[in-house]
Amino acid sequence: MRVMVMVKATEDSEAGLLPSTEMLEAMGRFNEELVQAGIMLAGEGLKPSSRGKRVAFDGPGRTIIDGPFTETRELVAGFWLWEVKDMAEALEWVKRCPNPMPGPSEIEIRPLYEMSDFGAALTPELAEREERLRERTAGR
Amino acid sequence: MTNEAHPAIEAVFRIERARLIGGLARLVRDVGLAEELAQDALLAALAEWPRSGVPRNPGAWLAATARRRAIDGFRRSRMLARRHAELGLMLEAESTAGAEAIENAMDDDIGDELLGLIFAACHPLLSPEARAALTLRLIGGLTTEEIARAFLAHEPTIAQRIVRAKRTLGEASLSFAVPRGAERKARLASVLEVLYLVFNEGYAATAGEDLTRPALCAEAQRLGRILAALLPEEPEVHGLLALMEIQASRLAARTGPDGALIPITEQKRGRWDRLLIRRGLVALARAETLGGAEGPYALQAAVAACHARARRAEETDWPRIAALYDRLGEVMPSPVVELNRAVAHSMAFGPEAGLRLIDALETVPALRSYAPLPAARGDFLFRCGRLAEARAAFERAATLTRNGRERAFLLRRAAACG
Numbered sequence: 001m002r003v004m005v006m007v008k009a010t011e012d013s014e015a016g017l018l019p020s021t022e023m024l025e026a027m028g029r030f031n032e033e034l035v036q037a038g039i040m041l042a043g044e045g046l047k048p049s050s051r052g053k054r055v056a057f058d059g060p061g062r063t064i065i066d067g068p069f070t071e072t073r074e075l076v077a078g079f080w081l082w083e084v085k086d087m088a089e090a091l092e093w094v095k096r097c098p099n100p101m102p103g104p105s106e107i108e109i110r111p112l113y114e115m116s117d118f119g120a121a122l123t124p125e126l127a128e129r130e131e132r133l134r135e136r137t138a139g140r
Numbered sequence: 141m142t143n144e145a146h147p148a149i150e151a152v153f154r155i156e157r158a159r160l161i162g163g164l165a166r167l168v169r170d171v172g173l174a175e176e177l178a179q180d181a182l183l184a185a186l187a188e189w190p191r192s193g194v195p196r197n198p199g200a201w202l203a204a205t206a207r208r209r210a211i212d213g214f215r216r217s218r219m220l221a222r223r224h225a226e227l228g229l230m231l232e233a234e235s236t237a238g239a240e241a242i243e244n245a246m247d248d249d250i251g252d253e254l255l256g257l258i259f260a261a262c263h264p265l266l267s268p269e270a271r272a273a274l275t276l277r278l279i280g281g282l283t284t285e286e287i288a289r290a291f292l293a294h295e296p297t298i299a300q301r302i303v304r305a306k307r308t309l310g311e312a313s314l315s316f317a318v319p320r321g322a323e324r325k326a327r328l329a330s331v332l333e334v335l336y337l338v339f340n341e342g343y344a345a346t347a348g349e350d351l352t353r354p355a356l357c358a359e360a361q362r363l364g365r366i367l368a369a370l371l372p373e374e375p376e377v378h379g380l381l382a383l384m385e386i387q388a389s390r391l392a393a394r395t396g397p398d399g400a401l402i403p404i405t406e407q408k409r410g411r412w413d414r415l416l417i418r419r420g421l422v423a424l425a426r427a428e429t430l431g432g433a434e435g436p437y438a439l440q441a442a443v444a445a446c447h448a449r450a451r452r453a454e455e456t457d458w459p460r461i462a463a464l465y466d467r468l469g470e471v472m473p474s475p476v477v478e479l480n481r482a483v484a485h486s487m488a489f490g491p492e493a494g495l496r497l498i499d500a501l502e503t504v505p506a507l508r509s510y511a512p513l514p515a516a517r518g519d520f521l522f523r524c525g526r527l528a529e530a531r532a533a534f535e536r537a538a539t540l541t542r543n544g545r546e547r548a549f550l551l552r553r554a555a556a557c558g
Contacts, residue, residue, distance in 0.1 A: 036254075037155065038365035041415060081415070083358070085154065088147035092155060 002041070002112040003082050003090045009049070009075035010101045014068060016048045017102070026098040034082070034093065043080035073106070087111070149189055153182050156199045158279045162257035163203060166316045168210055171260060172306035175278065177213075181206040254279075255370045256316040258363075262331040265312055270305040271334045272341070273298055279366075280359045290356045291341060331367065332380050332437065335360050339384050343391075357388050368423065375432020378423045382441035385420035386448050389413040401549050405453040417448045436472040439464055443484075458488035475504045476512075483516050491523035511540035515550060522557060531557035 019027070034040035050068035069075060078100070084090045090109050099105055157178060164174035181202045195201040261275040269291075276282045276290070284302065288295040319327045342356025364381040371377050393411035396402055424445055427438040443464050450456040465481035478501055486494025498517055507513045518533030534554035538547050 032369070036366060036369040038362035038369070041419065083362070086147070086151070088151035089154060092148060092151040 001084060001086065003084060003087075004110050004112060005080040005082060005090065005094060006076045006108045006110070007045075007078040007100045008106040008108060009072050009077040010103055010105050011072060012102055013077040014048045014050070014072050014075065016050070019100075020102075023098070023100070023102075027100065030097055033096070034080070037093075039082045039084055039089075039093070041081040041083055043078070045078040046076060048077075049075050077101075081112075146186070146190075148194060149182075149185055152194065152198045153185070153202070154281055156202055157182075157281050158257060159199070159254050160202055160206060161278055162253035162255075162316065164206055164210060165257060165260065166253065167207065169313055169316070170306075170310045171257075171274075171278065171316075172303075172310060173210075175306075177206040177210050178202070180209050252318055253316075254366070255318045258331060258367065258370075259319055259327055260309060260314050260316050262327070262334045263309060263312070263314070264327065264330045265308055266305050268333060268337055270301050270308075271330070272337050273301050274305045275334050275363070276338065276359065277302055279363060282359070290353060328371070328374060328376070332376060335363050335367070336380060336384070336437075338363070339387075343387060354391050357384070357391060360384055361388055373430065375427040375430035376435040376437050378427035378430065379432055379435045379438030379441050382420045382423035382427060383437050383444055385416045385423060386441060386444035389416035389420065389448065395545075400545050404447055405456070409451065409453075412448070420448065421445055434467065434471060436468065439468045439471065443468075456487070458484060462488040475501055475507045476510075479507070479510075479513055479516060483519075486516075486520050486523070491520040494520040495524070509540050511537045511546070511550070513537075514540065515553075518550075518553065522553070527557040 031040065031043065034043075048068065052067040052069070054065040054067070054069065056063040056065055082090060082093070084093070087109065094107050094109060097107060100107070160178045160181070161171070161174045164177050165171045168174055168177070184205050185198070185202060189195070189198075258275070258279055261278050262271045266274065273287050273291070276287050277284070282290070284299045285295055287293075287302075288298040291298065318324070339357055339360035342353045342358075342360065361381075361384050364377070364384050368377050368381045389412045390404070390407060392413065393407040393409070394402055420441065424438065424441045427433065427435065427441070432438050433442070443461050446457050446461050446464070462481070462484040465477065465484045469477050469481050478497065482494045482497035482501070485497055494516070498513070498520065501507055501513060514533045515537035518530045518537060521527075521530035521533055531554050534550050534557065538550040538554065541547050541550065
């Protein structure tokens with residue numbers, strides 16, 4: 001199964017504090033292990049929310065909100081996509097990750113939805129439309 | 141701790157197992173014994189960790205436990221006196237420097253131990269089937285039952301195959317070292333062949349009712365990714381990985397709701413896995429950068445990439461695919477490549493071009509009962525409007541295939557000829 005593994009933001013990451021050489025080295029080694037285990041599909045780090053934007057939806061209304069956003073602990077500072085056998089394997093790998101932040105921090109693991117998870121709510125017509133949409137956006 | 145610890149312990153073991161067996165195989169020079177020692181270490185962990193908690197470095201704990209057992213075993217049976225001396229030294233080192241030294245030693249050549257095991261499991265001494273079974277067992281961690289199910293074989297057959305393979309390797313007294321230089325090239329070809337065999341067994345199930353066994357594809361991909369990480373300078377490793385990633389991107393689109401095979405030109409491309417396509421294209425670019433564009437796997441991956449890049453079937457660059465098959469036919473001549481080349485030419489230059497190339501294949505003994513040959517001929521004839529001949533070709537193909545879904549597909553095509 002695929003999981004998204006999210007490194008949650010901290011005040012340091014939100015302040016744009018870049019990781020130390022030591023941290024980069026430790027994280028580099030960990031990433032290498034993930035690659036050598038054949039489970040890493042993708043991974044990126046995100047700039048602080050002060051560089052981000054939000055669009056708030058309310059009925060037909062659309063309001064643009066500039067970062068930074070206040071709920072620091074709920075923000076994401078980076079993510080991986082892994083292919084693992086089950087949640088236990090994902091947990092074991094996350095436990096091996098060096099603490100990604102100078103202070104206390106959290107990493108969250110979320111399994112990805114697959115088409116089959118939507119069941120009856122995804123009617124054949126909706127599935128068809130979703131596929132056509134993907135076809136159009138799939139170009140390179 | 142409760143039983144909830146077990147999934148965690150099993151996850152640790154899944155992560156550590158192959159590396160552990162690789163390290164032990166070097167020590168005892170016997171892959172069967174190495175596997176038993178690893179299994180013993182797991183049992184010890186299952187007994188101890190629920191009480192003591194999972195150690196901070198579980199891999200080192202497992203390795204130290206297994207090594208201690210190896211040494212105890214050698215002490216008890218004094219059969220291997222020569223090696224006893226070597227092991228005595230090791231034991232001494234262990235008691236003085238402790239687990240940390242072993243941990244460091246293991247960390248130094250993590251990749252080498254795993255790689256050595258992969259090369260051993262795929263040793264040319266073994267038949268390709270035995271290599272595949274042993275690789276899935278030792279590196280993939282599949283049980284005998286799972287391997288038997290994957291290859292639609294009886295469990296005792298696979299068990300026997302694995303036992304014999306281990307014995308053959310044991311008698312050869314391999315060093316479990318990673319081959320270098322010219323030897324590596326030949327041995328690597330054998331490894332790649334095994335991975336692709338496993339992948340294909342999953343992708344195009346040769347028999348039975350299911351057309352694909354995706355778990356087997358996923359395992360082959362994982363092994364390919366591991367190999368690419370361990371041998372980053374080998375272009376054909378990236379070529380094979382690219383081929384597997386791109387082909388696997390179509391798994392969800394290849395079969396309809398009734399389980400029937402859908403040809404690539406009729407697949408819903410929105411269901412193709414873009415992440416895998418992207419990974420495949422990156423791997424292909426890597427193979428080409430390393431000077432491997434002409435490798436057999438890279439060429440096949442380049443064909444797969446042509447399909448992946450086409451947003452709609454009509455946009456497929458068939459002349460390029462035909463040219464790639466021309467080249468592949470020179471680099472890796474085979475009747476099956478010729479058949480695919482004929483199909484590509486029929487798409488690029490018309491069904492008559494396909495028929496001209498396929499005529500030469502009718503007398504090739506290897507293809508005498510190969511269903512895709514009459515299936516392709518049927519398709520070319522159908523497109524030429526020669527419906528009666530097309531129908532006969534599809535019907536012949538249907539009698540040759542061992543796959544139930546494919547037979548149904550071919551019979552539908554025969555019926556469509558009126």
